[in-house]
Amino acid sequence: MTAHPADLSPPSPPHGEFDHRIAAPATDDAFLAVALPFLAEGLAAPQEPPPVAIAAPAKLDLLRDALGADAKDVGLVPHTDWYTGSAANAVARAAGHLAAHAGPGGRIHLLMEPVWNGRAGRSPRESAEWIRYEALANLLFAPTATTALCVYDTRTAGSALLAAARRAHPDTEVYEDPLRLAAELDAVPLPPPPPDALRLPAEPAPDAVRAWAAGRGLGDADAGLFATAVTExxxxxxxxGALLWGEAPGCVCELDLAHRVDDPLAGFVPPPAAALEAGQGLWFARQVCAYVDLREIPGGGTSVRLQYGLSNGPQHGHQHGLRYG
Incomplete structure (x- = not known):
């Protein structure tokens, strides 16, 4: 879905004090030079629980050694335990942690480093999805008083990913309006459906989608989740209209809606209920699919393309809702 200039004014949620920072260390010493003061800031902040560092195990070892006795007062989480799938899963994981552990208004310091030499930085496609998450985080978490430091180790993140990420962080001189950046990502055309894609009736029946997905190699549970995502x-x-194509794990469904979906946060805002369940629309779809792409159709419609899985795909069961207190 391509946004028009008139559509680029951001929504107006109640604003807290969300502080979204970026650091780009190139050495272990440089990592400690930004991480230690940040964690100390969190430890000293009033009305906050202990700060949390989400990073590679080797970085956590560096922090333990440098913190010494203070290490017991800092949450240390391997990044593969936090970043378990798509960028939308990362929204859910952060939202769930704030709901369960943050102080009043979402107060907490989070040092965050995904697996840049893994899923988040493995391809231009996945890097683009990550930058979308980084940009929209400025809106999604605007009501909170959370302080987040996103770490991009230049030894693994790569210069292109870092340059794009800087545009999603307000503490840089190249910060871009989140909706404008998301619209730029949406302007990149998707590959066309293959000629042999299966055309379905206008309203695809869940049983038909489930049976097709199972026939293309998805297991029963995954075929059911994919069918539910399509229904949502x-x-x-x-x-x-609707099309199906692909083979497991990358089964794809494309739906043509008869109207525009104008909300750039559609499917990213956590629902009130903590559990992942039917009735959550695009939130459910984004949580169980590797990619959900919305594109404007000439004439006023919207195409919604859902790709179910990839290697290192979404891990179901870690999704949580978020209530702001």
Missing amino acids: AASLGPVA
Whole structure:
């Protein structure tokens, strides 16, 4: 979905004090030089629980050694335990942690470093999804008083990923309006469906989608999740047409909606209920699919493309809702 200039004014949620920072260390010493003061700031902040560092195990070892006795007062989480799938899963993981552990208004210091030489930085496609998350985080977490430091180790993150990420962080001189940056990502065309894609009736039946996915190699549980994700996306309808293609794990469904979906945060805002369940629309779809892409259709419609899985794909069961207190 391509946003028009008139659509680029950000929504107006109640604003807290969300502080979204970026650091780009190139050595272990440089990492400690930014991490230790940040964690000390969190330890000294009033009305806050202990700060949390989410990073590679080797970085956590560095922090333990440098913190010494203070290490017991800092949460140390391996990044593969936090970043378990898609960028939308990262939204859910952060939202769940704030709901369960943050202080009043979402107060907490989080040092965050995904696996840059893994899923988040493995390809331009996945890097783009990560930058979308970084940009929209400025809106999604605006009501909170959370302080987040995003670490991009230049030894693994790569210069292109870092340059894009800087545009998503307000503490840089190249910060871009989140909706404008998201619209730029949405302007990149998706590959066309293959000629042999299966065309479905306007409203795809869940049983038909489940049976097709199972026939393309998805296991029963995954086929059921994919079918439910398609149903949840179709609830945005009316649906003017649908296509299915691909093989497990990358089964794809594309729905053509008869109207525009103008909300750039559609499917990213955590629902009130903590559990992942039917009835959550695009939130459900984004949590169980590797990619959910929205594109404007000439004439006023919207295509919604859902790709179910990839290697290192979404890990179901870690999703949580968020309530701001």
